[in-house]
Amino acid sequence: MFLLYNIIMKLRKLVLKNYRNYEDFEYDFSKNKTLIIGKNAQGKTNILEAIHYLCTLDSNRIKKDSELIMFNKEFANIKANVEKIDTDLELEVLLNPPKNKILKVNGIKKTKSRDFLRVLSSVNFSSSDLLLLRGEPQNRRKWLDMAIFQVYPLYDEKLSKFNKIRLQKANYLSQGIINNDMLDVFNQQLSIASANVVYLRMKYLMELERVAKMKHSAMAQNEELKIKYQTITDEFLPVKELSELIYQKLIEIKDDEMRRQQCLIGAHRDDIDFYINDIDSKKFASQGQQRTIVLALKLAELQIIKDKIKQTPLLLLDDVLAELDNLRQNYLLNAIEDDIQMVITSVDTLAFEEKFLKNVDIIKISQGKIVE
Ligand SMILES: Nc1ncnc2c1ncn2[C@@H]1O[C@H](COP(=O)(O)OP(=O)(O)O)[C@@H](O)[C@H]1O
Ligand SMILES: [Mg+2]
Structure with a gap:
């Protein structure tokens, strides 16, 4: 319909x-x-x-x-x-x-x-969101995940699956009881699960950028907003290619992960960058500029729900x-x-x-x- x-x-x-x-x-x-x-x-x-x-x-x-x-x-x-x-x-x-x-x-x-x-x-906009750019990467990931839950029906299941595998792997790593073969099995599963999450996050953010840019420029003329998902690649790739990239990287850092007993890369370590006229807003934008960005993001979230869910x-x-x-x-x-x-x-x-x-x-x- x-x-x-x-x-x-x-x-x-x-x-x-x-x-x-x-x-x-x-x-x-x-x-x-x-x-x-x-x-x-x-x-x-x-x-x-x-x-x-x-x-x-x-x-x-x-x-x-x-x-x-x-x-x-x-x-x-x-x-x-x-x-x-x-x-x-x-x-x-x-x-x-x-x-x-x-x-x-x-x-x-x-x-x-x-x-x-x-x-x-619903779109939730709280005074603490005004600090989204200043805050920790995990706050930005949580905001993004909650925005995506509402428009991509399968995202919740994909994210849960990724977290489940990641926590299992982290658990084995931290106990120091993992061998090469086991780690490889985890890495194969984890690269697919991670790619599924990364793909939908990138897809949502591209849509969000398109809409937020317009909202933002209506408030701040001469300022162009760009949003970038910070992950293993800058390119928006199909899930299969993303998963291969992640798997290759996981092989490269295998010894490191064993030594440090942690999952070092994946969707749980990614972040979101915001730029105004190509300048990194997390570092350099004024408080007022950061607020304008957040306002544009929230209005864009609202618009995307209207467009996608009708x-x-x-x-x-x-x-x-x-x-x-x-x-x-x-x-x-x-x-x-x-x-x-x-x-x-x-x-x-x-x-x-x-x-x-x-x-x-x-x-x-x-x-x-x-x-x-
Ligand atoms: N699980 C909980 N059980 C009982 N009280 C809780 C629980 N979690 C938070 N609270 C109470 O809720 C209150 C904070 O509510 P909140 O809605 O954040 O307040 P505000 O009116 O400032 O927005 C505090 O008094 C806190 O102790
Ligand atoms: Mg309150």
Whole structure:
């Protein structure tokens, strides 16, 4: 089916049980814009994180799902009602380690994450993203992975497979109990798994660059944004060729890996570079220039979901509006079409204009509860 227009998607209801500091949370979203107000550490980000988790089955604040479960509880449950055109969909995740998480759509269990991932879509933009360029490579990889989960249905499985093999190999290496033959078997598997991940990351970033370039130049004339995936090669190659390159390299560094007892190359070591007029932005761009880049990236993520999934994603803005100067704040709000649903957090309403506040629902949060 080819759609010329986007499906309008709305999050109608969110129910949390034992999720972070919410023992019982239930909220019906009635307006297109919802503003969550609360002091620090009351649970504002936790709500956005829960929504984003339904879209990506991951969070940039966790290493393991179990961190999402309320302290001293055994399970956590996230449920949402989503409306698309005239249909209502119910999404549910049950986290109950050490068992695998249970995913349901309309009450029916889904064993493959790909059958769950594209029901609800969102772009999460938090004040900490403004530091994306300054931060560690692992933050950039996590941001990229979460953006890709939502548009390439098989990516989650490919990334999990890569991580599984890599961790097994790392485990053998660290115990110093690996011989040449075993290492070679791992390397053959790992080069294919790594190539699958690298390929999709490169593919997504090329698309992202194309869109982000336009968004970026609208804010910063005379500045050209380029994005480059930093990996074993600069060329965008088919998976088979990528995997051969990685395998060759793994043979070259075999002794090194044994000596240092670590996996030294692969998708888990890659990074993303950003350039403005061919100058490395991670090193040389001003704070303002870096923010403009991040803003362009987020708007591009949104656009790509619209183009690929043909549905309007939610925009989750975590503490970010108050952090942006007027110019960038206005640019962001004007760039978002009215049909995009937004959930915004802030410590107070001071950063918002009267006009904006007229059309929003305000929830006040204190210690994991809605107050008033
Ligand atoms: N697994 C958990 N169980 C219970 N409480 C948690 C858990 N994880 C985080 N919290 C609590 O959540 C609060 C932080 O929530 P957060 O949404 O980040 O706050 P903010 O309102 O500043 O965005 C802290 O009080 C923290 O102790
Ligand atoms: Mg927060």
